[in-house]
Amino acid sequence: MAHVVVLGAGLGGAIMAYELREALRPEDKITVITRDPTYHFVPSNPWVAVGWREKADISIDLAPTMARKGIEFIPVAAERLHPAENRVELVDGRSVAYDFIVIATGPELAFDEIEGLGPEGHTQSICHIDHALKAHEAFERFCKDPGPVVIGAVQGASCFGPAYEFTFIIETALRRAKLRDRVPMTFVTSEPYIGHLGLDGVGDTKGLLESELREKHIKWMTSSRVKKVEDGRMIVEEIAEDGSVRAEREVPFKYSMLLPAFRGIKAVSGIEGLSNPRGFTIIDKHQRNPKYPNVFAVGVCVAIPPLAATPVPVGVPKTGFMIESMVTAAAQNINALVRGKEPDSVATWNAVCLADFGDSGIAFVAQPQIPPRNVNWSASGKWVHLAKVGFEKYFIHKIRKGTSEPFYERLAMQTLGIDKLKDVKHG
DSSP states (O other): EEEEEEEEOSSHHHHHHHHHHHHHHHEEEEEEOOOOOOOOGGGGHHHTTTTSSOOOGGEEEEEHHHTTOOEEEEOOEEEEEEGTTTTEEETTTTTOOOOOEEOOOOOOOOOGSSSSSSSTTTTTTOOOOOHHHHHHHHHHHHHHHHHEEEEEEOOOOOOOHHHHHHHHHHHHHHOOOOOGGGGGGEEEEEESSTOOOTTTTTTTHHHHHHHHHTOOOOOOOEEEEEEEETTTEEEEEEEEETTOOOOOEEESSSSEEEOOOEEEGGGGTTTTBOTTTTTOOOOOTTOOOOTTTTEOOOOOOGOOSSSSSSSOOOOOOOOOHHHHHHHHHHHHHHHHHHHHHHOOOOOOOEEEEEEEEOOOOEEEESSSSSSSSSSSEEEEEEHHHHHHHHHHHHHHHHHTTOOOOOHHHHHIIIITTGGGHHHHHOO
């Protein structure tokens, strides 16, 4: 019998446990360790922040599903991973031994790297359900006394889609409330150009997103570095191609949401050979750590180098499609190892994204995610908003049901199937 531990139960960790249960032998044991016993559907957080969703709408108690699948569930945070000893130390003093472990913790949010950033400072966040709820409370207060809005992603960020989504969702909410004419809006980003997304663009994301920003009268600042945030104002440096400060601007706001940079969680950071300087887990093409071959990793916690040097540091996003492919490869490779075979599965690392703008949106498909690509497509329209709503309902059902069905792959090949892209674009 083999014992496989999954560390984390977010998008990657939950489906990792389900796929392992389907792939491994009946006698093999699976244990999920997570600090939060409830799964929250993170892509819905922008809707929560404007009051379009309640916490209960996107929350799932994982314990019953895990029990039904025969997966041991420990809702206790990890204190430290000890890979040389094949055990995880928990914050309550217990240790859990393993034969294999999959790190699926997601990131730690590096708000502390910029003075005044984050929910404990002067800006809001949509990275966690609790942050989104706090952002909604702040938005309700803002609507009673509106003023300038600043939304974006800071230096080192690797997740830009939600920043664009929240910009246009806020804009839609303000229009519906008849407040838009009283709210100047600015989008601040570390990207070298609008629509870069950490991917050097996909299809015409640059043109599509610039057009949306112009149409909605939203100003933007690119290659921008947030120096510090104070109550009602932020100091932003615009960086030239050579890395010098081209201009320093004071940007006023009454409401702001800035996505932070990510780093690995403390339990797996600073372990030589396991994590890089930012605390992300180092893996090979089989999702396996080179130094500790019984350690695998999937999702946002994995180390991926940036595409190329940019004036302001920009990370590479780990999208849902990429995470699903990582999960499948890791499950198949662990299954091979417990059966005495060598791992041979490799994740596809493609990207499929639905970015909701409240009443429209932009979709893109990148195969592979990192250019050059075989497929490099993007489109916009009201159908994207409807597809995102359907995606939310399906994925929450998937987590609650405990199925490992690859939703993103089905979305790419059927809803946005490569042979149907033209029909989708014109239909």
